[in-house]
Amino acid sequence: MTKLKPWLPLIGIGVFAVLLLVVAPAVLSMHWINNLGKYCCWAIAAVGIGLAWGRGGMLVLGQGVFFGLGAYAMAMHLTLESAGPDSLPVFMILYDPSASLPAFWEPFRSDVFTLVAIVLLPVIVAGVLGYALFKRRIKGAYFAILSQALAVALAVLISSTIRETGGDTGLSDFKYFFGFVLDDDANKVMVFMIAAALLIVCLLVVWQLGRSRFGELLIATRDAEERVRFLGYDPANIKLVAYVVAALMASVAGAMFVPIVGIITPAEIGASASILMIAGVALGGRASLFGPALGAMAIGWGQSSLGSSWPDGWVYILGLVFILVTLFLPMGLSSLFGRVKSLVWRSRDTPAAPPATTAPVLDEVEK
């Protein structure tokens, strides 16, 4: 048992991969494959939030902005691809028959540029913002508020530029995905498999980061930033890396969301969408490996099933999830397993390890 323990998460990821990549396509109907693909996208973003918030202590309330960057980069490419070479997206012609393609759309005709943009855009934005904030030691609530303000700003900007970005109606009606016809079931399964595989990759990345020296430093920074600084490390750099990785994951999630769901609107990237991403992470357990992904899938399921069949009740449930989880289970459902295990094994095991940090001790002393 003890020899196996460090590899348990890896086995877990393996089982998860088999379930998603082998079992799900064989068992589920097309409708559910599509839904599961959507949940996978939210889960990818959630894995990044788990890294930044659960392990790094940065409450990223505005991941929607990076989700949106990836999503709109992909959506612009797919729109142009569907429109065909040298022609304009339909919505632009509707608003103004004599319109010309805005300059920032032009490079998205290229496959390679789009893929590079999906990776580089969030890295640049998160890098600049993170550098500016972390170097000046802006943290905690300040950081949370500022990150949410950024998401709101981007959503407002997009919804007000109808002629350039489609505004509140967003971008939709994609026919091709890098040459593949999106209306074909086989291609839909392929897109789902890409999203699921990316989720597995993200889990592997977070697992590897967690057991590296970087992961230890990240958790140390979360729990006692000053001590890390006094030991000669720069907490700003550590946080910056985690924040940029989280942003990148959110962007990839957004990029896959577009071909799976078929539409992207500012509502998917604004404040409430960002809060929805946080809800899943909080529910599942922010500091655990699988908690964020599974929590995000659960919330995603609730959002798309209950959210449409019983919208009023769903908002109350969502609100209660926030309140109850934060009050009684700050480390989410995944911490339940630890608690049960320690109850069962308390008699024969050595004293249970202290619960994964709930509150940074040093911060309290400072205040």
Add this chain to the structure above:
Amino acid sequence: MDALLPPLLNGTALGALLLLAALGLTLTFGQMGVINMAHGEFIMAGAFIAYMTQLVVTSSNISIVLALPLAFIGAGLLGLLLEVGIIQWMYRRPLDTLLVTVGVALILQQIALQIFPAQGVPVESPEWLDGQINVLGYAWPLRQVFTIVLAALCLAALAAWLKYTSFGRRIRATVQNRDLAETSGIPTRAVDRITFFVGSGLAGVAGVAASLIGGTNSQMGTQYIIPAFLVVVAGGVGQIKGTVIAAWALGIALSFFADWTTGSMAQVLAFVLVVVFLQFRPQGLFTVRTRGLT
């Protein structure tokens, strides 16, 4: 001057509204460390109270005056309920208060959506606010002047209350050193509750002002909460003078940016402005000097 005056005056009024929204936060966030994301929904509650007062007292001339104290008490009671029900268990986990109150905000929005029509309700402005006054050739709507006067009154009352009353002294003592205050015989729990009541009540007053300027609907809180927090962050936490300057500056900046570009671009630019500003003053305009590590 002709081009500069209107955005300057409009910006001042917008700044006054932001100040009203942010004043309560300087108490709950600045003095108590609670990040209350439901503050915007308390503003919404104030606006709806203004509407309900108008249903009972049909004369809009009187109802708006009556609505101010009612909204203060109504939103204050909501805040008290939040403090007693949830927040009091979470003082040691400040970041988690943010998540809890996000949940509260969602629930309050949904309640409002189910009680009131989704498209919002009209709050009539009283006749004595319908006119304009002439400022150097620009017809300045009286409603904007009203917001500024209201903000100034609330500001003066709050500052005097904190500075000159024995209760204000107790709040400041509790903020500076909770343990020492408690050993000196100050009932810190009661102080917490009343601080939260007043902070939330101010949001109600802001709601009445907001109902005269923008729409009154279940989503209105979300548009005030982020700017209000930005004001508190830029002003320096717990610093009323910082909040005043930051609110005014942000209001002016927003209306000038909106004048030069568009309303939505103005929000983006204002965000950039705050981030750049924090590069020079990471703790906000005014800071409390402490020996603690920051």
